[in-house]
Amino acid sequence: MSVIIDVTGLPDERIVFAPSPLAELGAALHVLSEPAHHPWLHGWTTTTLAGLAPDLADRLAQADVLWRSTRSDVLLPIGPRPGDTLAEELDILDRLDDERYVRAALEINCSSDYDSEGPSPLADPAARRRALDRAAARGPRRLEFARSLLADPPAVRAWIRRLLEDCDQAFFADLWQRTHGALAADARHKTELLRHRGLAGALAASSPAIALEEDARGRRVVVDKLTDGATTATDPAAGEGLVLVPTALGRPHLVVLHAPHRRPVVQYPVASPDLRAGPGSVELMQRRLEALAHPVRVRLCRSLARAPYTTGELADGLGITAPEVSRHLKVLRQAGLLTARRHGRYVQYRLDVTVVARLGGDFLEAVLR
Incomplete structure (x- = not known):
């Protein structure tokens, strides 16, 4: 499974390697929301969370739908290259129309709607109900956020901008000062590789999960993900180009905007993890590996590693029946790989990433990619 970006006919000068303060802030917010995904950043996470003012921490909890389970596209650069400062990128984001902003903000990774141009939840009652149902399954704060955004997009957009600016003042400006130099150096190195070794060489140096395929049909950037998707880098409506952004905090995730x-x-x-495997019985290890041998259960793990989901949501996202999902969830739970929590009439399941980390870094990176 992979995300394919058609780059046929795209000149190399339209391929940009550059750091993005907005994207790095998005990565930082995800780390703070999901520290178990990034155990090697435990020191920074603990210190940063301890230093947050209660009001800021509460507002981050209200908005974490934008970065907890999957990175919202509003937290990735929009133009032909990222801005030099967070303020510049936020100004560019402000120029995005309400419909596209709301679609990106309410994106649910488990949904199959991402690649489609279906009805807008701002205008279509059925699309609005689906968006609110998905939010409700994730708890009252998510539902409140979705309702507010759908009711008054300009007000919520202004609230989010203030929140990101407050994060910059509280912790991100210092983080960006310490990491920007290394990210800029990495981007310059990849740009030189692009110039001297071509796109295939630059991509191979960026990640073993990114490759260039060329044949009679054209050229495609193929990103190894546990999901399928496709887009083009030559859409005249978006402006041709491909932007590749290094992150010091993102590993093991490989984020792709293909809307x-x-x-x-x-x-x-660009950072390296430091996972340490923990001891476990051979019988338990065998049971867990057998549970993960089925491709459907691997796809379930990929979704459940990012956020809790209900059986119905998983069935909808994978295109299979709810009873079939339940059978696979039972196997994963019996292997001790899932947790379950009830929220009202919903039961949410989630992958225990700390357990998965002990199985091996390669599998953890695969499901979190």
Whole structure:
């Protein structure tokens, strides 16, 4: 499974490697929301969370739908290249129309709607109900956020901008000062590789999960993901180009923006993890490996590693029946790989990433990619 970006006919000068303060802030917010995904950043996470003012921490909890389970496209660069400052990128984001902003903000990774240009939840009652149902399954704060955004997009957009600016003042400006130099150096190195070794060489140096395929049909950037998707880097509505953004915090995630009529963006990690395997019985290890041997259960793990989901949501996202999903969830739970939590009439399941980390870094990176 992979995300394919058609780059046929795209000149190399339209391929940009550059750091993005907005994208790095998005990565930082995800780390703070999901520290178990990034155990090697435990020191920074603990210190940063301890230093947050209660009001800021509460507002981050209200808005974490934008970065907890999957990185919202509003947190990735929009133009032909990222802005030099967070303020510049936020100004560019402000120029995005309400419909595209709301679609990106309410994106649910488990949904199959991402690649489609279906009805807008701002105008279509059925699309609005689906968006609110998905939010409700994730708890009252998510539902409140979705209702507010759908009711008054300009007000919520202004609230989000203030929130990101407050994060910059509280912790991100210092983080960006310490990491920007290394990210800029990495981007310059990849640009030199692009110039001297071509796109295939630059992509191979960015991540082993990114490759260039060339044949009689054209050229395609193929990103190895546990999901399928496709877009083009030559859409005249978006402006031709491909943006590749290094991140110091993102590993093990490999984030790909491939929404319709948006210039594609790939955020690739440059940091190295330090996972340490824990001891476990041979019998338990065998049971867990057998549970993960089925391709459907691997796809379930990919979704459940990012956020809790209900059986119905998983069935809808994978295109299979709810009873079949339940059978696979039972196997994963019996292997001790899932947790379950009830929220009202919903039961949400989630992958225990700390357990998965002990199985091996390669599998953890695959499901979180």
